[in-house]
Amino acid sequence: MAQLLDGRIYAEEALEEVRAQVEELKKQGVTPGLAVILAGDDPASQTYVRNKGKACEKTGIYSRTIILPGEVTQQELEKIIRQLNEDPKIDGILVQLPLPRGLDEQQALACIRPEKDADGFHTLNAGKLMLGLPGTLPCTPKGVMRMLRLAGVETDGKTAVVVGRSNIVGKPVAMMLLAANATVTVCHSHTKDLGQVTRQADILVVAAGRPGLITGDMVKPGAAVVDVGINRINGKLSGDVDFASVEPVAGYLSPVPGGVGLMTVAMLMDNVVTLAKARAKA
Ligand code: NAD
Numbered sequence: 088m089a090q091l092l093d094g095r096i097y098a099e100e101a102l103e104e105v106r107a108q109v110e111e112l113k114k115q116g117v118t119p120g121l122a123v124i125l126a127g128d129d130p131a132s133q134t135y136v137r138n139k140g141k142a143c144e145k146t147g148i149y150s151r152t153i154i155l156p157g158e159v160t161q162q163e164l165e166k167i168i169r170q171l172n173e174d175p176k177i178d179g180i181l182v183q184l185p186l187p188r189g190l191d192e193q194q195a196l197a198c199i200r201p202e203k204d205a206d207g208f209h210t211l212n213a214g215k216l217m218l219g220l221p222g223t224l225p226c227t228p229k230g231v232m233r234m235l236r237l238a239g240v241e242t243d244g245k246t247a248v249v250v251g252r253s254n255i256v257g258k259p260v261a262m263m264l265l266a267a268n269a270t271v272t273v274c275h276s277h278t279k280d281l282g283q284v285t286r287q288a289d290i291l292v293v294a295a296g297r298p299g300l301i302t303g304d305m306v307k308p309g310a311a312v313v314d315v316g317i318n319r320i321n322g323k324l325s326g327d328v329d330f331a332s333v334e335p336v337a338g339y340l341s342p343v344p345g346g347v348g349l350m351t352v353a354m355l356m357d358n359v360v361t362l363a364k365a366r367a368k369a
Pocket of ligand 1: 227250252253254255257274281315316317351
């Protein structure tokens with residue numbers, strides 16, 4: 088029976104560390120600040136933004152949410168980002184994705200000053216990750232790595248398989264596993280015989296957005312399985328891993344909900360504090 092990778096416990100621990108750092112910073116007259124831009128009325132995005140606000144409250148981070156109509160123009164959006172770039176109260180800027188149709192995400196992200204890039208999605212930070220240079224790391228992959236570390240899962244010399252190759256999860260988590268000395272394979276929608284590859288994995292990270300994609304027969308006994316997927320089925324959340332069949336096989340397994348999603352928010356708070364410290368020093 089797999090040991091549960093409990094996001095509630097690990098995220099709470101990470102948030103407590105952030106809270107203590109915020110308290111220290113406030114003694115020095117620095118209040119870390121996060122601005123979140125939410126365009127349109129996607130219900131999932133609204134929930135994420137609300138959760139981010141709650142985490143700011145919990146940790147003492149100043150938070151500002153800017154809600155824009157779905158019809159906002161690229162020009163208006165970029166103007167707001169540029170204003171936040173100059174705003175002394177703001178250390179981190181996050182543009183909630185996906186943006187409404189018609190808006191260019193990459194162009195919007197490129198407007199964020201890399202020193203205020205709370206999500207680590209700016210090309211400069213993505214490039215730094217690729218080169219192994221210090222920079223802001225994307226929150227979900229960072230949360231996956233933190234979870235593995237806190238659970239004591241060894242990465243050095245292990246075989247890791249990542250399912251999914253998106254810029255926000257699959258690719259960066261693969262880079263981080265590589266940096267942690269794992270031997271990494273990345274699978275995607277064109278991969279032939281997914282199970283044959285996933286069965287090799289000591290560490291299996293799944294971020295495909297396909298409910299129940301990974302079943303017990305696709306998992307190596309004792310493997311650490313991290314389920315990043317968030318799927319809504321009839322209003323209920325489920326991951327990409329079929330929990331019932333994988334739990335008896337895996338050594339570690341993260342649940343959905345209560346897993347990586349909570350780590351993502353905690354790592355965002357961690358990023359904001361790091362950015363605030365860097366800005367205070369500059
Ligand atoms: P995406 O749609 O951008 O990418 C999905 C990837 O999965 C693609 O690279 C695709 O090739 C691959 N894929 C799709 N079907 C596949 C299949 N049958 N076999 C192998 N690979 C397949 O998605 P994303 O933004 O990377 O998100 C992935 C999932 O993670 C979604 O469910 C999303 O909601 C979730 N997510 C969760 C968090 C979190 O905090 N827990 C954060 C971001 C995304």
